[in-house]
Amino acid sequence: MKSATIQLETLVCPSCSQKIEGLLKGFDGIVKDTASVSFNNSKVKFEFDEEKLSVEDVEKAINKLGFDVIKSKVK
Amino acid sequence: MQRIIFKNKNKIAFITGVLIAVAFLSKWTINNMTIFKWSLIIASILGVLPIVIQAYQAIKVKVISIDVLVTMAVTGAFLIRNFEESAIVTFLFLFGAYLEQRTLNKTRSAIKALTEMAPESALKQMDGGEFEEVDIDEVDAGDILLVKTGAKIPVDGRVLTGEGSVNEASITGESMPVSKEAGTPVFAGTILDNGTIQIVADRVGEDTTFGKIIELVEEAQDSKSEAERFIDRFSKYYTPAVLIISFMVWLFTKDLELAITILVLGCPGALVIGVPVSNVAGIGNGASHGVLLKGSEVIRDFSRIDTMIFDKTGTLTVGNPSVSEKKYYGDNIDEAVGYLASIERESDHPLAKAVLEEIGETAFSEVKDTLVVKGAGIVASIMEHRIAVGNLALMERESIIINGKALADASEMEENGNSLVFVAVDGELKILMGIRDQIRPKAKEDLQKIKKIGVKNLVMLSGDNQGTVDVISNELGLTKAYGNMLPEDKSAYVKKLIEEGQIVAFVGDGVNDSPSLAIANIGIAMGSGTDVAIETSDVVLMNSDFSRLSHALGLAKATAGNMIQNIVIAVGVVIILLGGLIFGDWMNMSIGMLVHEGSILAVILNGMRLLGYRLRK
Numbered sequence: 001m002k003s004a005t006i007q008l009e010t011l012v013c014p015s016c017s018q019k020i021e022g023l024l025k026g027f028d029g030i031v032k033d034t035a036s037v038s039f040n041n042s043k044v045k046f047e048f049d050e051e052k053l054s055v056e057d058v059e060k061a062i063n064k065l066g067f068d069v070i071k072s073k074v075k
Numbered sequence: 076m077q078r079i080i081f082k083n084k085n086k087i088a089f090i091t092g093v094l095i096a097v098a099f100l101s102k103w104t105i106n107n108m109t110i111f112k113w114s115l116i117i118a119s120i121l122g123v124l125p126i127v128i129q130a131y132q133a134i135k136v137k138v139i140s141i142d143v144l145v146t147m148a149v150t151g152a153f154l155i156r157n158f159e160e161s162a163i164v165t166f167l168f169l170f171g172a173y174l175e176q177r178t179l180n181k182t183r184s185a186i187k188a189l190t191e192m193a194p195e196s197a198l199k200q201m202d203g204g205e206f207e208e209v210d211i212d213e214v215d216a217g218d219i220l221l222v223k224t225g226a227k228i229p230v231d232g233r234v235l236t237g238e239g240s241v242n243e244a245s246i247t248g249e250s251m252p253v254s255k256e257a258g259t260p261v262f263a264g265t266i267l268d269n270g271t272i273q274i275v276a277d278r279v280g281e282d283t284t285f286g287k288i289i290e291l292v293e294e295a296q297d298s299k300s301e302a303e304r305f306i307d308r309f310s311k312y313y314t315p316a317v318l319i320i321s322f323m324v325w326l327f328t329k330d331l332e333l334a335i336t337i338l339v340l341g342c343p344g345a346l347v348i349g350v351p352v353s354n355v356a357g358i359g360n361g362a363s364h365g366v367l368l369k370g371s372e373v374i375r376d377f378s379r380i381d382t383m384i385f386d387k388t389g390t391l392t393v394g395n396p397s398v399s400e401k402k403y404y405g406d407n408i409d410e411a412v413g414y415l416a417s418i419e420r421e422s423d424h425p426l427a428k429a430v431l432e433e434i435g436e437t438a439f440s441e442v443k444d445t446l447v448v449k450g451a452g453i454v455a456s457i458m459e460h461r462i463a464v465g466n467l468a469l470m471e472r473e474s475i476i477i478n479g480k481a482l483a484d485a486s487e488m489e490e491n492g493n494s495l496v497f498v499a500v501d502g503e504l505k506i507l508m509g510i511r512d513q514i515r516p517k518a519k520e521d522l523q524k525i526k527k528i529g530v531k532n533l534v535m536l537s538g539d540n541q542g543t544v545d546v547i548s549n550e551l552g553l554t555k556a557y558g559n560m561l562p563e564d565k566s567a568y569v570k571k572l573i574e575e576g577q578i579v580a581f582v583g584d585g586v587n588d589s590p591s592l593a594i595a596n597i598g599i600a601m602g603s604g605t606d607v608a609i610e611t612s613d614v615v616l617m618n619s620d621f622s623r624l625s626h627a628l629g630l631a632k633a634t635a636g637n638m639i640q641n642i643v644i645a646v647g648v649v650i651i652l653l654g655g656l657i658f659g660d661w662m663n664m665s666i667g668m669l670v671h672e673g674s675i676l677a678v679i680l681n682g683m684r685l686l687g688y689r690l691r692k
Binding site for chain 2: 009012013015018019022023025026038039040041043064065066069
């Protein structure tokens with residue numbers, strides 16, 4: 001189990017954190033209830049199973065949703 | 076394609092606006108209805124593109140977002156050939172989003188300025204001994220780094236060689252430069268004003284004091300209170316509910332115009348964004364004034380406190396006691412002073428330090444048979460003389476006669492708020508010293524301000540004797556003051572008040588008062604950026620600056636009030652819109668969108684006021 005922090009471009013729309021949360025819920029390898037999107041920081045945090053998915057997968061999906069990823073950190 | 080549309084959203088908003096202007100101009104000036112119609116049609120189609128994409132992405136992740144509602148509303152308007160409405164609604168939505176983006180960035184600017192102070196690179200000593208610029212992530216504890224004039228210190232560490240002066244404002248809020256030489260600690264995020272130094276890294280990245288401050292502020296901005304979580308849940312169901320209601324309305328009344336108008340009203344934007352905006356602006360203001368507020372729950376509780384409890388030493392007083400009065404009795408005083416200094420030299424009691432500072436250079440002698448009498452003083456022998464240093468209780472214990480004059484001196488000193496130190500040599504009183512801790516400059520004015528803002532009780536707790544405590548209490552105009560309190564007595568007192576139903580803040584130095592800080596509803600640490608203080612408390616006053624306390628309290632009250640205003644604005648707007656829809660005939664899609672976007676901007680602008688908050692004199 002690892003925890004990831006992804007820094008996004010500045011989030012500005014009221015519903016964008018909802019959208020990203022919705023996206024994270026759909027991932028199989030993300031531990032339930034650990035995913036959080038902080039609106040003011042524009043940061044996404046979650047814990048995940050590194051055997052089921054990689055951070056790059058999540059980054060790609062977020063990117064596809066229309067948000068640029070600035071950097072990510074895995075611990 | 077998607078990307079291109081997205082990146083040019085603002086341009087699209089602009090073109091849409093121009094097209095709408097062209098449409099109306101041609102209608103009013105040359106009365107050309109063809110240009111009018113087609114301009115609006117092109118504006119609608121162009122303008123809705125980015126909204127459709129956002130809506131599609133939202134639906135893909137099973138979220139009914141505002142974009143979905145607006146897309147449906149615009150499509151509906153388009154279908155009933157109301158191009159005027161469809162064009163204006165898309166334009167307002169896009170233009171509103173643009174303004175939101177601009178103003179939101181402003182509210183976050185204070186915190187952004189803080190995080191941008193984080194060092195990004197460092198000059199690291201490589202294996203060959205030369206220094207090379209590397210990314211901050213490549214620096215580990217133990218590395219040797221070079222810092223040049225004007226550069227940021229990249230890590231927490233110690234100076235190895237060199238000298239310089241450092242501006243530590245980012246950590247302490249104090250802009251006076253601090254001089255550094257070999258062995259002194261340096262902190263990440265501070266700036267070397269002049270000189271060149273080499274340092275050894277002790278802590279890097281998130282482990283540094285600066286890293287912790289940033290992390291704390293970042294977490295605080297997005298921490299949610301109970302009320303916010305409720306609003307979040309509410310807005311999650313509100314949007315889909317509006318969709319269903321509008322669908323039902325259409326089904327039963329067959330009035331498509333009414334149905335799509337309802338769709339536009341279903342955007343809870345101001346409600347979702349209102350509280351976080353107040354929060355980020357309030358915490359941002361604090362961060363740039365040396366006050367760390369840990370989240371919106373803290374702000375809410377802090378704004379409602381009834382009682383503020385202060386630790387005395389180091390909080391209301393400077394914490395650095397000094398001798399304010401002294402009296403000598405009899406002869407051979409120089410010898411007695413030497414004996415006193417020799418004994419105090421071996422003690423680490425704060426009063427002993429004050430005595431030594433007062434005496435300065437003197438003849439020290441060897442001290443033997445030292446006996447510490449707890450809570451009273453020290454008895455020892457020097458060159459066959461029996462010396463007693465301590466309070467009145469020790470003098471009584473040693474059966475030392477204190478004449479009328481000395482007694483009068485003693486009681487006068489005590490009335491002035493001094494702690495007393497008696498010195499007797501071979502059973503005879505020689506010296507009496509009054510030691511006093513200075514009250515912080517301006518503490519009285521700051522306490523007056525705090526009282527004025529609405530804190531009912533100001534209480535002081537101290538381990539010092541009741542006489543000293545009373546003097547300080549009278550001088551500062553406190554409600555109550557208790558002396559002779561041990562740390563566990565203090566925390567028990569805090570607990571008692573909370574059980575009585577009061578909301579209590581405890582202000583202490585964060586180290587020896589940590590139990591009280593933890594028990595109080597709001598623990599306020601006067602920390603010079605120490606880790607313990609930052610972690611255990613709810614509010615941190617950087618650089619132990621007492622004057623920031625009144626700013627912190629005023630800010631918390633202003634922020635809490637601002638949150639309520641924003642909720643009222645958001646809920647009020649929804650009620651007005653729904654009321655207008657049901658009872659009036661002035662409501663249409665465009666007005667609905669205008670009011671909706673207007674309310675979002677209103678809450679952001681209202682939140683922004685907090686950035687400039689200052690306590691009125």
